[in-house]
Every structure is written in structure tokens, then in C-alpha cells.
Amino acid sequence: MNLKWLEYYDKLVEEKNFSKVATFFGVSQPTITMAIKRLEESYQTHFFERDYRHKTLRLTASGENFHRHVKKILQELALAQTELVRLKARKIKFGLPPIIGTYLFPLLAPQLLQANLLNRMQPVEQGSQRLLSLVSTGSIDFAFIGILDEVKDPNLVVNYFANSTFKIIVSKNHPLAHRTQPLYFKDLASYPFIALTNSFTHNKAFSRLETINAIHPTRIFHTGDIQIVKKLVAQNVGISFITSIALRSDDDLVALDLADKGVPEFKIGLAYRESFPPAPALLDLITTFHPWNN
Known part of the structure; x- marks a missing residue:
């Protein structure tokens, strides 16, 4: 089977x-027609129903099923090409959320330098959810993440450390x-908050506590x-x-623990595609x- 046939399909x-497909690929219309015909012959089915009178084309049930597989194949091949290009370039493109980048990554950087890895690393600074999406699509190799819930994407591996x-x-x-008394979230209802923007995991954790306690402090x-x-x-602004x-x-601040049960935890991990893990040493x-772990 010719890969181009799948792209045409x-x-x-x-x-x-x-005609539009032929123009897009810069080939003749019969080339597209023959490719589709050969695919249908290979699987002994019809993927399209043609209405020559109204000049319309409709996907059959078999065609819809086949297209789901074709999309996956083309996506995997595109991802493989991205990974191979990155391997040749010997650059490590990785995700770094703001808080991990500011407070944790500098502790690791000397070790990366000593291992001759730091000069190969190219950071992409975004929130954790955006970075997970970039890892999944192959736009970056891996990402440090700070999240509340375990990642469910079957294509990703996350090492929580x-x-x-x-x-x-x-x-x-x-x-x-x-x-001196235990502090509960409900005790904070009347206090004004200085909040981080929505790209931070903090907002999700804060919103959960608001929902559980049925209060909404002013931000x-x-x-x-x-x-x-x-x-x-x-x-003392808030x-x-x-x-x-x-x-x-x-910091010239006082940090207080919440006594509530079920206060979310900030889970720190390393996310990467199962098909493209970081080098074992890294x-x-x-x-x-x-x-x-400090």
C-alpha cells in the first residue's frame, strides 16, 4: 500500500x-480516483457513495471506520518524523511550568550541566495542562508538570516524584x-485574596475547596x-x-496549613510520550x- 493513498483518502x-484534492497535492484527478479505487479493492468494500447527478460524495460506514484508522496512522507517522528530526538535532525541547521553573529547576540545573545535558535543553514555558498537550502532539519531548489529578492520556507516561x-x-x-486554633477554609470567607491567573493549577485547587465548602472568597x-x-x-493587601x-x-510571610480533610496536593512529575522516553540517564x-522531595 502506498502511503500517499492514505494521504489522498x-x-x-x-x-x-x-478535483480539490488533486489540486491540493498537485496531481491529476485520475491519480486520486485510482488511489481510492485501489484502496477499496484492497479491502473489498466501498468507502464512498457517489451521486453523479448532484455531484456529491458521501462517506459510507466502512469509510468512516477506515478513516479513523487512517487518521491514527498519519498522526503516528508525523509524530515519528518529528521525533527523528529532534534526535538528529540532538536538542531536548522540554516543558517548564512557571513555579517549577522558578523554584525547582535551578536546583537541578548544576547536575544537568555536569552531565553535559543543560546546553542541549530548550525550555518551553507554559502552564502544566498546555504542556501536557504539547507533549502528546510531539511538539516537545517531555515536560515537568504540577497537577492535582493523575494524567489519563494512554499515550503518555508520567513519573510522579x-x-x-x-x-x-x-x-x-x-x-x-x-x-493558634486550626484553620479551615470556611474561616477564610471574608478575607480578600490575591490570586494567580487561570493557567496555574492553584486556581483549580482553590475552586475545589470553594465547591466543597460552598463559599466563594473575593479575589x-x-x-x-x-x-x-x-x-x-x-x-497586607490580601x-x-x-x-x-x-x-x-x-519571604517575610506567614504560611498556614489548612485543617480541612481532602485539601488537594500539588503533584510534581515528568510527562513524556510512551513512544519517545527521555534518555535513561536524564x-x-x-x-x-x-x-x-524537600
Whole structure:
């Protein structure tokens, strides 16, 4: 079977017109017609019903079934080509979410440099959900991710190697800074929040707590810069909700635990396609490096 036949078939399903497909590929219409005929003969079925009077083309049930397989084959071949090009280039294109990039990746970078890997690595900075999509389509090789729920994509492998808790952060001058009783999410209903933008996993975790507790604290300001969040909280403009890996001893903040049951955890992992795993040495270095678990 000729691969071009499958490409012609896929385009014909989209266009429903032999002439348009021929023009798209720069071939004659009989070339397209013969390719489809040979495919139908190979499988002893008809993929299209032709209405010559109205000049229309309709996909049969067999045609729809075959097209699902054709799409998968073409996608896999395109992905294989991308992977082979990347292997030849010897560049490692990887995803780096903002918080992991700011607080965790710098701890790993010296080890990558020593292993002669850092100079080959090209970061793509996006939120974790967007990075998972890029890994799945082959746009990047792998991604560090920070998520709440385990990834269900059957084409992806995710190695989870650390968990981080979410904290409420307040100014040292805030009334909650001196609280001695357990703090529950419902206790925060009247306090204004400085929130991270929707690309952060934090918003999903916060929304879950809102739903569980049936309260919706006011979010007075949104930003994609966690340093701005911490500075505004330190100035007592509001309080916030962030993962503990983004906290440092010199932040001039007070971090409080939530006593609620079922507070989401920030799961940190490495996601890659099953068909294109990172080199074993790189994978081992990343998942066993001890500061991830601090």
C-alpha cells in the first residue's frame, strides 16, 4: 500500500471533492480516483457513495471506520518524523511550568550541566495542562508538570516524584498570623485574596475547596507573577493560596496549613510520550535528585 493513498483518502474525506484534492497535492484527478479505487479493492468494500447527478460524495460506514484508522496512522507517522528530526538535532525541547521553573529547576540545573545535558535543553514555558498537550502532539519531548489529578492520556507516561502541600499565606501583621486554633477554609470567607491567573493549577485547587465548602472568597487581584503575589501579601493587601515549593524563609510571610480533610496536593512529575522516553540517564537524574522531595 502506498502511503500517499492514505494521504489522498484523508484529504478526500475532508474535501468531498476529487478535483480539490488533486489540486491540493498537485496531481491529476485520475491519480486520486485510482488511489481510492485501489484502496477499496484492497479491502473489498466501498468507502464512498457517489451521486453523479448532484455531484456529491458521501462517506459510507466502512469509510468512516477506515478513516479513523487512517487518521491514527498519519498522526503516528508525523509524530515519528518529528521525533527523528529532534534526535538528529540532538536538542531536548522540554516543558517548564512557571513555579517549577522558578523554584525547582535551578536546583537541578548544576547536575544537568555536569552531565553535559543543560546546553542541549530548550525550555518551553507554559502552564502544566498546555504542556501536557504539547507533549502528546510531539511538539516537545517531555515536560515537568504540577497537577492535582493523575494524567489519563494512554499515550503518555508520567513519573510522579514529589508532592507539595498548598498553604494559606498572610502578612506577619495579619490577624491570622497569630492564630493558634486550626484553620479551615470556611474561616477564610471574608478575607480578600490575591490570586494567580487561570493557567496555574492553584486556581483549580482553590475552586475545589470553594465547591466543597460552598463559599466563594473575593479575589481582588489576579497576576501570573508569583513574586507579585507574595509582595502584595507581605504588604497586607490580601492573603493568598500557593504551593509550599514557592515559599522561602526570607519571604517575610506567614504560611498556614489548612485543617480541612481532602485539601488537594500539588503533584510534581515528568510527562513524556510512551513512544519517545527521555534518555535513561536524564530520566534517572531528574526523578532521583533529592531536592525535589524537600
